[in-house]
Amino acid sequence: MAQVTEPSRSQPATLSDVARLxxxxxxxxxxxxxxxxxxxxxxxxxxxxxxxxxxxxxxQLARGLLAGRTGTVGLLTSDLEGRFSIPxxxxxxxxxxxxxVAVFLCDARGDAIREQHHVRALLGRRVDGLIVVGxxxxxxxxxxRELPVPVVYAYAPSEDPADLSIVPxxxxxxxxxxxxxxxxxxxxxxHITGDPGYLAAQERAEGARSxxxxxxLALVGEPRFGVWSEGxxxxxxxxxxxxxxxxxxxxxxxxxxxxxxxxxxxxxxHRIPEDVAVMGFDNWQILTSASRPPLTSVDMNLExxxxxxxxxxxxAIAGTRRSGIETLPCRVVIAGSTAPLS
Amino acid sequence: MAQVTEPSRSQPATLSDVARLxxxxxxxxxxxxxxxxxxxxxxxxxxxxxxxxxxxxxxQLARGLLAGRTGTVGLLTSDLEGRFSIPxxxxxxxxxxxxxVAVFLCDARGDAIREQHHVRALLGRRVDGLIVVGxxxxxxxxxxRELPVPVVYAYAPSEDPADLSIVPxxxxxxxxxxxxxxxxxxxxxxHITGDPGYLAAQERAEGARSxxxxxxLALVGEPRFGVWSEGxxxxxxxxxxxxxxxxxxxxxxxxxxxxxxxxxxxxxxHRIPEDVAVMGFDNWQILTSASRPPLTSVDMNLExxxxxxxxxxxxAIAGTRRSGIETLPCRVVIAGSTAPLS
DNA sequence: GAAAGATCCGAAAAGGTTTTCTGAGACGCT
DNA sequence: AGCGTCTCAGAAAACCTTTTCGGATCTTTC
Numbered sequence: 001m002a003q004v005t006e007p008s009r010s011q012p013a014t015l016s017d018v019a020r021l022x023x024x025x026x027x028x029x030x031x032x033x034x035x036x037x038x039x040x041x042x043x044x045x046x047x048x049x050x051x052x053x054x055x056x057x058x059x060q061l062a063r064g065l066l067a068g069r070t071g072t073v074g075l076l077t078s079d080l081e082g083r084f085s086i087p088x089x090x091x092x093x094x095x096x097x098x099x100x101v102a103v104f105l106c107d108a109r110g111d112a113i114r115e116q117h118h119v120r121a122l123l124g125r126r127v128d129g130l131i132v133v134g135x136x137x138x139x140x141x142x143x144x145r146e147l148p149v150p151v152v153y154a155y156a157p158s159e160d161p162a163d164l165s166i167v168p169x170x171x172x173x174x175x176x177x178x179x180x181x182x183x184x185x186x187x188x189x190x191h192i193t194g195d196p197g198y199l200a201a202q203e204r205a206e207g208a209r210s211x212x213x214x215x216x217l218a219l220v221g222e223p224r225f226g227v228w229s230e231g232x233x234x235x236x237x238x239x240x241x242x243x244x245x246x247x248x249x250x251x252x253x254x255x256x257x258x259x260x261x262x263x264x265x266x267x268x269x270h271r272i273p274e275d276v277a278v279m280g281f282d283n284w285q286i287l288t289s290a291s292r293p294p295l296t297s298v299d300m301n302l303e304x305x306x307x308x309x310x311x312x313x314x315x316a317i318a319g320t321r322r323s324g325i326e327t328l329p330c331r332v333v334i335a336g337s338t339a340p341l342s
Numbered sequence: 343m344a345q346v347t348e349p350s351r352s353q354p355a356t357l358s359d360v361a362r363l364x365x366x367x368x369x370x371x372x373x374x375x376x377x378x379x380x381x382x383x384x385x386x387x388x389x390x391x392x393x394x395x396x397x398x399x400x401x402q403l404a405r406g407l408l409a410g411r412t413g414t415v416g417l418l419t420s421d422l423e424g425r426f427s428i429p430x431x432x433x434x435x436x437x438x439x440x441x442x443v444a445v446f447l448c449d450a451r452g453d454a455i456r457e458q459h460h461v462r463a464l465l466g467r468r469v470d471g472l473i474v475v476g477x478x479x480x481x482x483x484x485x486x487r488e489l490p491v492p493v494v495y496a497y498a499p500s501e502d503p504a505d506l507s508i509v510p511x512x513x514x515x516x517x518x519x520x521x522x523x524x525x526x527x528x529x530x531x532x533h534i535t536g537d538p539g540y541l542a543a544q545e546r547a548e549g550a551r552s553x554x555x556x557x558x559l560a561l562v563g564e565p566r567f568g569v570w571s572e573g574x575x576x577x578x579x580x581x582x583x584x585x586x587x588x589x590x591x592x593x594x595x596x597x598x599x600x601x602x603x604x605x606x607x608x609x610x611x612h613r614i615p616e617d618v619a620v621m622g623f624d625n626w627q628i629l630t631s632a633s634r635p636p637l638t639s640v641d642m643n644l645e646x647x648x649x650x651x652x653x654x655x656x657x658a659i660a661g662t663r664r665s666g667i668e669t670l671p672c673r674v675v676i677a678g679s680t681a682p683l684s
Numbered sequence: 685g686a687a688a689g690a691t692c693c694g695a696a697a698a699g700g701t702t703t704t705c706t707g708a709g710a711c712g713c714t
Numbered sequence: 715a716g717c718g719t720c721t722c723a724g725a726a727a728a729c730c731t732t733t734t735c736g737g738a739t740c741t742t743t744c
Contacts, residue, residue, distance in 0.1 A: 011410075012465070012490050015731060025694045030732060040692060057466040061407045062730035065699045070403065072467075075447070080432045090422045093449050097460075102467060105417070105447035107435050118439075123354070124399040125414075125444060148354050230632040256632065290572040290598065356700060367724045372702060380722060404700035407729045690741075697734085704727085711720080 013054035022050035033058070064126065073313060074104045074122035074130045076115065078156070082135035083284065084302060088154050091306025092131055099314075101128075110135070119143060129313045132156070133306075137167055138199040150316035154309040155302070157325045164316070166309045168300040169327035170200050174207020177251050177279055177298050180332045182215055185341035186249035186277055190220040192236040192261060193253025194228035201225060201253055204281065208251060220244050228253070233260020241268055248276055248341070255280035255287040258295055262337070266292075277338040293336030300330050355396035364392040375400070406468065415655060416446045416464035416472045418457065420498070424477035425626065426644060430496050433648020434473055441656075443470075452477070461485060471655045474498075475648075479509055480541040492658035496651040497644070499667045506658070508651045510642040511669035512542050516549020519593055519621055519640050522674045524557055527683035528591035528619055532562040534578040534603060535595025536570035543567060543595055546623065550593060562586045570595070575602025583610055590618055590683070597622035597629040600637055604679070608634075619680040635678030642672050 019029035024047060032039045032047035033056075039047075050056075064070035075092060077085045089105075096103055104122055108115035122130065129149050134140055134156020142160035143151055151158075157165030181189050191208055193201045205223040212218055221244060226232035233252065237260065240247060250265075252258035258280035262272055270276045272293060280288060283299035305328055312322065361371035366389060374381045374389035381389075392398075406412035417434060419427045431447075438445055446464055450457035464472065471491045476482055476498020484502035485493055493500075499507030523531050533550055535543045547565040554560055563586060568574035575594060579602065582589060592607075594600035600622035604614060612618045614635060622630060625641035647670055654664065 012468070014729090026731080027694055027696090027733080028692085031693090034732080036733090038692060043692080057462065059407070059730050060467045061403045061412065062699085063732075065401070065403045065407060065701095065730080066732055068699080072446075080428060080435070086422060086428060089447075090449065093422070093447060097448065100463070102446050102448075102463065104414075105431075105435060105445050106439065107432065120399065121442070121444060125402045126354070256628070259632070286598070290601070357702095358700080368701080369703080369725075370723055373723090376702080378703090382722060385722080401700050404729085405702075407700085407731095408702055410729080686744090688741100688743080691739085693736105693738080695734105695736085698732090699730100702728085704725105706723105706725080708723085709721090711718105713718085714716090 012059075013051075013056040015056070015058065017054055018047060018050045018056050021054065022047045069128050069317075070126045071100055072102050072104060072125065072127045074106060074118070074127045075133065076106050076108060076118060076122075076130060077133045077135075078108050078110045078115075078140075079135045080107045083282075084155060084300075085133050085135055087302035088133050088306035088309070091303035091308075092133075092154070092310040093306075094303070095307040095310035095314075112141075119147075123148065128317050131309050131313055132158075133309075136198055136200065137170060137203075150313060150321060152309045152313045152316065154305055161325075162323050164312055164322045165325045166305055166312060167325060167327055168302070168305055169329050170203035171207035171210075172327070173281070173298050173300065173330035174204035174209075174251075175211040176330065176332055177204075177281075178208045178211035180296070180334070180338065181249045181251065181277060181279065182211070182217075183340075184249070184273075184277055184338050187217060188220050188244070188247050189217075189249040189251060190240050190244065190247050191223040191251045191253075192233060192240065192257055193223055193225055194232070194257060196225035204253065220247050226257075228256060230256050230260035230263075233257035234264045235260075237261045237264040241265075241270075249338075250276060250278050252278065252280050255282050255284045255295060255297055258297070258337075259287060259291060262291060262295070272337050273339040274342070279332075279338055283333050288333070288335060291335075291337065296335045296338040297333055298330050299333050301328060304328055354401075355393075355398040357398070357400065359396055360389060360393045360398050363396065364389045411470050411659075412468045413442055414444045414446060414467065414469045415652075416448060416460070416469045417475065418448050418450060418460060418464075418472060419475045419477075420450055420452045420457075420482075421477045422449045425624075426477055426497060426642075427475050429644035430475050430648035430651070433645035433650075434475075434496070434652040435648075436645070437649040437652030437656075454483075461489075465490065470659050473651050473655055474500075475651075478540055478542065479512060479545075492655060492663060494651045494655045494658065496647055503667075504665050506654055506664050507667045508647055508654060509667060509669055510644070510647055511671050512545035513549040513552075514669070515623070515640050515642065515672035516546035516551075517553040518672065518674055519546070519623075520550045520553035522638070522676070522680065523591045523593065523619060523621065524553070524559075525682075526591070526615075526619055526680055529559060530562050530586070530589050531559075531591040531593060532582050532586065532589045533565040533593045533595075534575060534582065534599055535565055535567055536574070536599060538567035546595060562589050568599075570598060572598050572602035572605075575599035576606045577602075579603045579606040583607075583612075591680075592618060592620050594620065594622050597624050597626045597637060597639055600639070600679075601629060601633060604633060604637070615679050615681040616684070621674075621680055625675050630675075630677060633677075633679065638677045638680040639675055640672050641675050643670060646670055 019026045032044040106118040130151045132153045139159045140156045142158040153165040224236045280297035283297040288295040361368045374386040448460040472493045474495045481501045482498045484500040495507040566578045622639040625639040630637040
C-alpha cells in the first residue's frame with residue numbers, strides 16, 4: 001500500500017538569497033525586514049516582495065546564536081499519562097504559544113536519571129528556562145541552584161525554598177468544598193479520600209476539618225483514607241453507612257471515589273442529593289458528567305497553574321526571579337449531586 | 343510568601359573557554375571532544391578534563407546551524423485534552439528521546455489558522471521534520487507538498503495519498519473484537535456504538551459485520567449509532583433488550599458506552615459475563631478496571647502508532663520517504679466482562 | 685560655491701561549532 | 715645529509731543573522 005518515492009527537498013531560502021533577488025546587501029535586507037528605519041520605503045518594499053517570493057523565514061538558530069536568547073523553554077514532565085500533567089502542560093503551552101516561545105517537551109517517566117539526561121540535553125539546546133511539572137503535590141527534589149537558567153516548578157513544589165513553585169491550594173480546596181456543603185445546609189459531613197501518603201489527601205482533609213471547626217462542627221467520624229479508586233469508594237461507603245446511617249453529605253477525595261460512593265448510596269436507597277449530597281475532587285469531566293446525577297466537584301484550575309508557571313518563568317527570564325511556594329485557589333463546580341436541604 | 347531575589351546567572355562555557363584552559367586551539371578541542379583521530383591521547387585527555395571542569399555542553403544552535411540539521415522535530419497536535427493524542431505523543435516522544443532528538447510541542451486546538459502559524463514558526467526553527475497528530479481517524483487536510491521537511495500524519499491520516507499516514511486498523515479492530523466474542527461461544531451479538539459521523543465508528547462496525555459474515559452470522563439488529571457517552575449506552579441497551587431479550591453479547595463502540603450498557607444489563611437482571619458478554623473499545627484503563635466486572639476492551643496500541651510515526655519520520659529525514667496510509671493492528675485486552683459460555 | 689546636514693546603503697564583526705587544509709615536527713630509510 | 719612519510723596541531727572558512735559604523739549621495743543653507 002505505502003510507496004517509496006525519491007526524496008526531493010530544496011534548502012530553505014536564506015537572507016542572502018533575498019538580498020540578491022532584491023539587489024541589495026544582506027544588511028539592508030535585514031533592516032528592511034525588521035522594520036529598521038534606515039531603509040528607503042521603495043527599497044524596503046522590494047526586499048519584502050523578494051522575501052515573499054522566496055517564502056523566506058529567518059533562521060531562528062542564527063538569530064538565537066547571536067542574541068543569546070533562543071526563545072525556547074523546556075517542559076519537563078514526570079509522567080505524561082498522569083491526568084494532572086496534561087492540563088498544566090496545556091496552560092503553559094498556551095501562555096507561551098501566545099508569545100513567540102517554543103516548547104520542548106520531555107517526559108522523564110518518573111526516573112531521576114532520565115530527568116537529569118533531559119536537563120542536560122535542554123541546556124545544550126540553550127533553552128531560556130525550564131518548567132518542571134510533577135504528577136502529585138508532594139515536594140520533589142530540586143534540580144539544583146547551579147543551573148544557568150531559571151526554573152519554575154508546577155504542581156509538585158521543589159524541596160528547596162529558594163526555588164519558585166506554583167501549586168494549587170489544597171487546604172483551601174478542602175475548605176471551599178466544606179463551605180459549599182455547609183451552604184447547602186448539610187451538617188453531618190463525612191470524608192472519604194485516597195492514599196494517606198499523598199500530601200494532597202492530607203491537606204484537603206485538613207482544610208475540610210478546619211472549615212468545619214470554624215462552623216463549630218466536626219466531621220462524621222475520622223477522614224477515611226484508602227486508595228484513589230471506585231472500589232475503595234464503595235467499600236468505605238458501606239462501612240460509613242453501617243456506622244453513621246444519618247450522614248447527609250459525603251466529601252470525596254477524587255471523582256473516582258465519588259462514583260463508587262454514589263453507586264453504593266443509590267443501591268442502599270439513599271437519594272442524591274435529597275438525602276445525601278456528594279462532592280468529588282479534580283472535576284474530571286468524563287466522570288462528573290457521566291454520573292447520575294452529575295457530580296459537583298472541586299476543580300484545581302490546573303490550566304491556570306500552567307499559565308501562572310509560564311508567566312513566572314517569563315518574568316524570571318526577564319530578570320525578576322521570585323522564590324518560595326505560591327498557591328492558586330481552586331473552585332467548586334456545582335452540578336446535580338449537591339443541593340440545599342429542602 | 344514568595345520573595346524576590348537578584349538574578350545571578352553566568353554564561354555557559356564555550357568551546358574556546360575549554361581550549362584556552364587546556365592550552366590548545368579551538369579546532370583541537372573540538373576534535374578531542376568528538377573523538378576525531380587527529381589528536382594525541384594525552385592532549386585529548388587534557389581537553390576532556392577542561393571540558394569537565396567547566397561543565398561544557400556544546401551549543402546545539404551553533405552545531406545545527408553548521409550541520410543543516412537541528413536534531414529537532416515538531417509535534418503538532420490538534421487537541422491536547424483528547425485522550426487519543428496523549429498516548430501517541432508519548433510514543434513519539436519516547437522514540438525520539440531515545441535518540442538525540444528533541445521535540446517541539448504545539449497544540450493547534452483544532453484551529454487551522456493556529457496550525458498554520460505553528461508550522462511557520464517550526465520551520466523558522468528549522469525542525470528536521472513534523473508529526474501531525476489528529477484526534478479522530480477521519481482524514482484531515484494535508485499540510486501541503488511544498489514543505490521543506492518531511493511530515494508524518496498519525497491517527498488522523500492526510501487526505502493527500504502522497505503523504506505518509508500511520509493509523510490504527512479500525513476495520514481489523516472490529517474483526518478481532520467479534521472474533522473474540524465468537525471464540526467465547528457467543529452467537530447473538532449486538533453492536534452499540536457512537537457518532538456515525540466518525541469514520542472509526544463506521545469502520546469498526548464494518549469489521550464486526552464482516553467477521554460475523556465470515557462465520558455465517560449477522561449482528562442482532564443493525565449497529566446502533568448514537569453518541570460516545572454512558573447515557574447513550576444506557577438508552578440503547580434498554581431498546582435493545584426490549585427488541586432482542588436473547589442477546590448474548592454486546593460489542594460497544596467505546597468503554598464509556600460499555601459502562602452504560604453494563605449498568606442497564608445489571609439493573610435488568612442480566613449477569614455479566616454469564617448471560618451477556620460486554621466488550622468496549624479504547625481500553626481506557628480508568629474505566630475498564632473500575633467496571634464491575636472489569637471490562638474486556640480493544641486497545642488501539644496508540645503508543646505504537648506514535649513510535650511508528652517517529653520511526654517513519656526518522657527514515658524520511660534520512661532520505662527514505664514512504665507515502666500512503668499504513669495501518670497498525672489493534673489488540674484485544676481480555677478482562678472479566680467476557681468469558682466462554684458454559 | 686562650499687560647508688553642513690540628512691538620508692540611505694554596505695562592509696564587517698559577532699555568536700559557537702565543525703571540518704578541511706596546511707604546516708610543523710619526528711622518524712625511518714637510503 | 716637528504717628525502718619521504720606519518721602524526722598531530724592550528725588557521726580559516728562555513729553556517730545565517732543582526733547591528734554598528736563608516737561612507738556615499740543628495741539636499742539645504744549661508
